[in-house]
Amino acid sequence: MLILTEQEKAIAASIAEMKSKAGSHSPSVFTLFENLPELRVKIDACYLSNPYATELFLNFLRRELIDTGRLRDFLEFYPSQNQVIASALEEHLDVPTGKIFVGNGAAEIIQAVIHNFTTKKILVNIPTFSSYYEFAKDDVQVLYFKLDKDNNFRLDIDSYLQTIKREKPDTVVLINPNNPDGGYIGFAEIQHLLEELREVDNIIIDESFIHFSFEERVNKFRSALELSRHFNNLIIIKSMSKDFGIAGIRAGYAVMSEAKVNYLLKNGYLWNVSGLAQYFFNLYAREEFSREYEKVRVQYVQEAQTFFKNLSKIPSIKVYPSMANFALVELIDGSRAADFFIKMLVQHHIYTRSCSDKIGLDGQFVRIAARTKGENQAIINAINSIYSLPLEYDYEVAMQAA
Amino acid sequence: MLILTEQEKAIAASIAEMKSKAGSHSPSVFTLFENLPELRVKIDACYLSNPYATELFLNFLRRELIDTGRLRDFLEFYPSQNQVIASALEEHLDVPTGKIFVGNGAAEIIQAVIHNFTTKKILVNIPTFSSYYEFAKDDVQVLYFKLDKDNNFRLDIDSYLQTIKREKPDTVVLINPNNPDGGYIGFAEIQHLLEELREVDNIIIDESFIHFSFEERVNKFRSALELSRHFNNLIIIKSMSKDFGIAGIRAGYAVMSEAKVNYLLKNGYLWNVSGLAQYFFNLYAREEFSREYEKVRVQYVQEAQTFFKNLSKIPSIKVYPSMANFALVELIDGSRAADFFIKMLVQHHIYTRSCSDKIGLDGQFVRIAARTKGENQAIINAINSIYSLPLEYDYEVAMQAA
Numbered sequence A, B: 001m002l003i004l005t006e007q008e009k010a011i012a013a014s015i016a017e018m019k020s021k022a023g024s025h026s027p028s029v030f031t032l033f034e035n036l037p038e039l040r041v042k043i044d045a046c047y048l049s050n051p052y053a054t055e056l057f058l059n060f061l062r063r064e065l066i067d068t069g070r071l072r073d074f075l076e077f078y079p080s081q082n083q084v085i086a087s088a089l090e091e092h093l094d095v096p097t098g099k100i101f102v103g104n105g106a107a108e109i110i111q112a113v114i115h116n117f118t119t120k121k122i123l124v125n126i127p128t129f130s131s132y133y134e135f136a137k138d139d140v141q142v143l144y145f146k147l148d149k150d151n152n153f154r155l156d157i158d159s160y161l162q163t164i165k166r167e168k169p170d171t172v173v174l175i176n177p178n179n180p181d182g183g184y185i186g187f188a189e190i191q192h193l194l195e196e197l198r199e200v201d202n203i204i205i206d207e208s209f210i211h212f213s214f215e216e217r218v219n220k221f222r223s224a225l226e227l228s229r230h231f232n233n234l235i236i237i238k239s240m241s242k243d244f245g246i247a248g249i250r251a252g253y254a255v256m257s258e259a260k261v262n263y264l265l266k267n268g269y270l271w272n273v274s275g276l277a278q279y280f281f282n283l284y285a286r287e288e289f290s291r292e293y294e295k296v297r298v299q300y301v302q303e304a305q306t307f308f309k310n311l312s313k314i315p316s317i318k319v320y321p322s323m324a325n326f327a328l329v330e331l332i333d334g335s336r337a338a339d340f341f342i343k344m345l346v347q348h349h350i351y352t353r354s355c356s357d358k359i360g361l362d363g364q365f366v367r368i369a370a371r372t373k374g375e376n377q378a379i380i381n382a383i384n385s386i387y388s389l390p391l392e393y394d395y396e397v398a399m400q401a402a
Helices: A006-021 A029-035 A051-066 A071-076 A082-093 A105-117 A157-167 A187-196 A258-266 A275-284 A287-311 A337-348 A373-386 A395-401 B006-021 B029-035 B051-066 B071-076 B082-093 B105-117 B157-167 B187-196 B258-266 B275-284 B287-311 B337-348 B373-386 B395-401
Strands: A100-103 A121-126 A141-146 A171-175 A202-206 A234-239 A252-255 A317-319 A326-331 A365-369 B100-103 B121-126 B141-146 B171-175 B202-206 B234-239 B252-255 B317-319 B326-331 B365-369
Touching: A006 A029, A006 A337, A051 A071, A051 A275, A051 A287, A051 B071, A071 A275, A071 B051, A082 A100, A082 A252, A082 A275, A100 A105, A100 A258, A105 A202, A105 A234, A105 A252, A105 A258, A121 A157, A141 A157, A157 A187, A187 A202, A275 A287, A287 A317, A287 A326, A287 A373, A337 A365, A337 A373, B006 B029, B006 B337, B051 B071, B051 B275, B051 B287, B071 B275, B082 B100, B082 B252, B082 B275, B100 B105, B100 B258, B105 B202, B105 B234, B105 B252, B105 B258, B121 B157, B141 B157, B157 B187, B187 B202, B275 B287, B287 B317, B287 B326, B287 B373, B337 B365, B337 B373
Parallel strands: A121 A141, A121 A171, A171 A202, A202 A234, B121 B141, B121 B171, B171 B202, B202 B234
Antiparallel strands: A100 A252, A234 A252, A317 A326, A326 A365, B100 B252, B234 B252, B317 B326, B326 B365
């Protein structure tokens, strides 16, 4: 069982204070550095992004904007407006422009949808990404549908449908794969749910992690996008921060009915996307970029799955099945998640996510993101090390590879 | 009087179509280029930014982020959250963090304030920046207070106060200096207004152009910020796009009561500011940057005032007094503003703002932004040229200087 030293306890207290200021989300790496400059973060396994995709994006950015001097235009001038940027995505997504809403990150879109379209009751599966209930307005009732730990947090479709028919929420939220457990709802099940839930005003499917999932073959994912023309109540929300590794740019989009897009644009969301996000959206729609991205996506998904498999070999922890780019890890030896977090940070400079604040999680849980192959190995070695288990690989070598 | 050629008429039609898609704002330079690649814009006198400040920001960005490789961190990682970024501004603004709300451009803040705090009636002076009435929700009554052209669009304080006492709006909006005319309300008058309007729930003062104004000495402006501790109903909104020339980054802030900031943060506005905007806000608060900025600010203000003086010497147009970085120009020879816009764009590659769509402007108006000294001269030469007036300077030389 993990026990903190006095020095580790002091750092834990400082971080707890920062965290109370950051609300229910982890302090950013920036905030962490500013407040505790002695803490080096070598591996950020808290935030959830594909580092290979970041590198790919940076290569394009360097070549096309920095080396050419065009970067200035993207910083100086106003970006184009919402529907102009949306039109760049039309062909790539195979969805008409009028159904696309671009946002300053998925967080802005979640806020827009919940504030404007949820009027009475929202059903949220827990554990979940907290914004879905935090952003609910005061007069909206929040209902929770608990995912069962003993069933690996899989969604029980029948019980879910029964709850909805009984409670009649105007909004239901499915994150697929789910955050923080990585549980995946197959395409056929999604289709079945949509068929059954035609009476619900807003069915939000958050596909921020869909690029990391697969059905038969590891190199192919299936998005609910192809169903959008058949279900007018479907709202697909997509962060670009995770799959493309560009959380700092703030880029996301949603696909929903034209009426809903128009409602949002009617009084707001002007220039809500930055010049660099506009550059990104245009890049995203380009075949040249897509082709390159597809390679790093598949590579990352394969490495992530290998990482989860290796993680699950460690005694003292239980790893839940994940189709996302992170694993939900339960500490089953009596250790506290908060102590695991501190030991990983202080001794190994690895930033993980303690899930102590997540509602609907009974037990001690941490969420660990997959990174590069070398970093993944370093994370495994670090966990072995804090539990005083023999290392599989030489720690220093793995860190250098990271 | 200006008369379009057939070719100019065809381009006018294409732009009109684009403009209908862009709503009541001009299409961005990006949109313009994409749709009409044959149109080169050499001088953007439509959008309103200090080009010297853009250059200054780019110098810091190059030195600190690009050359060092730190740019990646700002694109890859989540930025800090609202109040963490606000705390970086506390000392510089001399306002407690709890009263500061940072936004994804002033547009997001205008939307947040109008959607959340304006419940019944909003009083907007016209002509104005259209978002202030466009963002009003359906059940909010919009009242207009017309600024008198014959009084150079100056605000008549007594008549304004009478209107407010009679109509009892819950929100009043003052843009100072005003957009699109540049009219300025002195600090003493602002203070007087605030004293008289303690009963109004929300007094919005939009100071997006305040850095271009001055009272006694051209190198010193006075912000209503220093009054914020005395008036709990005061909401100061500040875009950083104009004075710092960074519209593409989307950065703005507001100062308002702590209760209002908390209300906004309670269910939203998480990660609403990008990594680069966070970098900018930290830079803005640094003395090293402030000192350099102050030089380019004063230089630009002086050149802008000289530009307005030179503009006003041109017959056929009337230039209204401006304390902003643009001049409202009335065509008094019977020419149409739309035709002026097209001639400037097609013949001289200068992008200006026709104000035909601005409510509260009776007559033919264009708004022309001040740019660098060389560009300002090129703009004057271009106007002389489209009116077939003798040029003061050699046009080609001035364009090269631009």
